[in-house]
Amino acid sequence: MPFSERVQALRAAIEEHNHRYHVLDAPLISDAEFDRLFRELQSLEAEHPELVTSDSPTQRVGAAPLPEFAAVVHATPMLSLNNAFSEEEVAAFDRRVRDGLASAGEVQYSAEPKFDGLAVSLTYEGGVLARGATRGDGWTGEDVTANLRTVRSIPLRLHGSRWPPVIDVRGEVLLWRSDFEKMNSRQRERGEKEFVNPRNAAAGSLRQLDPRITATRPLRFCAYGIGAAAGDDLPATHSALLDRLAQWGFPVAAEHRRVSGLSGLLEYYAGIGGRRQSLPYDIDGVVYKVDDLAAQDRLGFVSRAPRFALAHKFPAEEVVTELLDISIQVGRTGALTPVARLAPVFVGGVTVTNATLHNEDEIRRKDLCIGDAVIVRRAGDVIPEVVGALPARRTAAVRQFVMPTACPVCGSRVVRQADEAVARCSGGLFCPAQRKQALLHFASRRAMDIEGLGEKLVEQLVDGAIVRTPADLYRLGLLALANLERMADKSANNLLAAIEQSKQTTLARFIYALGIRNVGEATARDLARHFGSLDSLLAADVAQLLQVPEVGPIVAESIRQFLSEPHNLEVIEQLRAAGVTWQEGEAMVASAGMVVGKVFVLTGTLPGMTREAARERIEAAGGKVSASVSTKTDFVVAGADAGSKLAKARTLGLTVIDEAQLLRLLGVEQATQ
Ligand code: IVH
DSSP states (O other): OOHHHHHHHHHHHHHHHHHHHHTSSOOSSOHHHHHHHHHHHHHHHHHOGGGOOTTSGGGGSOOOOOSSOOEEEOSSOOOOOOEEOSHHHHHHHHHHHHHHHTOSSOOEEEEEEEESSEEEEEEEETTEEEEEEEOTTSSEEEBOHHHHHTOTTSOSBOSSSOOOSEEEEEEEEEOOHHHHHHHHHHHHHTTOOOOSSHHHHHHHHHTOSOHHHHTTSOOEEEEEEEEEEOSSOOOSBHHHHHHHHHHTTOOBOTTOEEEEHHHHHHHHHHHHHHHGGGSSSOEEEEEEEESBHHHHHHHOEETTEESSEEEEEOOOEEEEEEEEEEEEEEOTTOBEEEEEEEEEEEETTEEEEEEEOOSHHHHHHTTOOBTOEEEEEEOTTSOOEEEEEOGGGOOTTOBOOOOOSBOTTTOOBEEOOTTOSOOEETTGGGSHHHHHHHHHHHHSTTTTOOTTOOHHHHHHHHHTTSOSSHHHHTTOOHHHHHTSTTOOHHHHHHHHHHHHHHTBOOHHHHHHHTTOTTOOHHHHHHHHHHHOSHHHHHHOOHHHHTTSTTOOHHHHHHHHHHHTOHHHHHHHHHHHHTTOBOOTTOHHHHHTTTTTTOEEEEESBOSSSOHHHHHHHHHHTTOEEESSOOTTOOEEEEOBTOOHHHHHHHHTTOEEEOHHHHHHHTTOOOOOO
């Protein structure tokens, strides 16, 4: 047999045994036999390097470490799911679906576990794994192809032949609990840090720059859907799609079921809930999807989540621990936040020692005393929360919490306005705590993006009176930095380079970096777009500020107050004098960079604006709007009752987005629903 045929035969056999072992859990040969086949292939490929292809099983492991992950723009965004915690919410979902589909009878759903891992998108071109990316912000993820190749249950080549020429397969990377335990006992033996929970361990493993490390971690994949797909030979229902994914070689949850109507959904939830502990992996709920894919299309999306699907979450885990103390944190705007210091307790997969108590009223409402036994709750990714105290276990030794009347950091008076729940330190930027937070905010990634200026460093700079205002950062020299703790020459130079680099910015980032109360990233972008230059913004009065879309009286008043403070104007001038600069009038294009030169087609009724308004916004951001769909179209923006244009877009495999996604492309942030 010629070499190339033997190589082909070995590859096919190895992938088949791989699939049987890692996906079907039904091996036919021993590990030793498998190793023999694998080594034969390795040696043939070593003799004939010209025969090595990217889908060869030998290529799963061994790629060189990367300096960083490249960004990948998802062909269709990876959206999130709306959550439900009660039967009423599920009933409301089912009602909305029936109304949306004008369906008289029960809707057929696909119900499946909600895996507690990390979402990834795998792109297959010509049936071969070409790229794998993390979800990222839903629009852009990180290219983790080399790491995903090491996951044995991910096919490098799709099985069978009925696959589209290009397809994104979506699913979750996770660790089984037993593998996680093994990983941790290995870490323990080696005296290395243990992982907190399977999800964190999976995330850490997938985001390794060195794929050889990922290859040692027993990651698994479970497919739950597809993203963009070219071609028309796709099943008509989600459950059939899952079967098709299994035929292509992907693991899919054995627990997925087709169920009918609300009662079917709730029965499924109860059934899986009862078996949760006996599943080999962690789940944090179940997911319901309208089974008919054409009906899914008709229902479409609201904001960032589909109308056709719902995550029904399990209740958050609750435990009891002791409230050791309540300390005060002073934030960027002077807000005093009481923080619960708790006796360490393991809940929802992590050890919790602190939890914010928000404000004084919250402490009274929950009737918490220092020394109380308290209930702490945490679900999955959610921040831990103190639910309340157990008054029956209260002893005479407990203490009431009293909000300090002087700032614990600078001693300034604490004021609480009658209409506000928050007490604030009145020290402004005199207060080192506020100054530190303001500097950290100024340097943060989405503001001026000064890498390396972290908490410890800011602490030293402020406490040592080296830096008082953001403008002082641009006067820092090597000498001042090199004297600081844990600051080698190299890191000092890196920091100075990062500071220098930050001088070239955008108006939107600059406005956001100033840390004006109530002005977040989205408002900063709106202001930059509306005024075009900093001087126009500085000159604006409240009436002019109110003309900015999305700016209301509270935001306008915050901006006016900030800009009427001579100290703030001085810092702004110093920053400009130090060389901080941006292209005036360019902010709009910069934030909407994705839109420039792109061709859009609008179809159907958009929920929040007329098609004319959408056209104006696209054109203002440098995009083009065309009346007809063709292969030249970059985005089809579809609203309710979109008809033939949408159908054509689907046949051409074009990117279809909704209003919320359009706004996002335009750089307009929306409140999530
Ligand atoms: S479907 C358009 N199915 O949940 C809907 N997601 O909140 C796309 N997840 O990050 C998601 N199990 O990683 C879907 N069976 C499942 C899932 C699932 C877990 C995760 C997914 C996503 C998040 C959405």
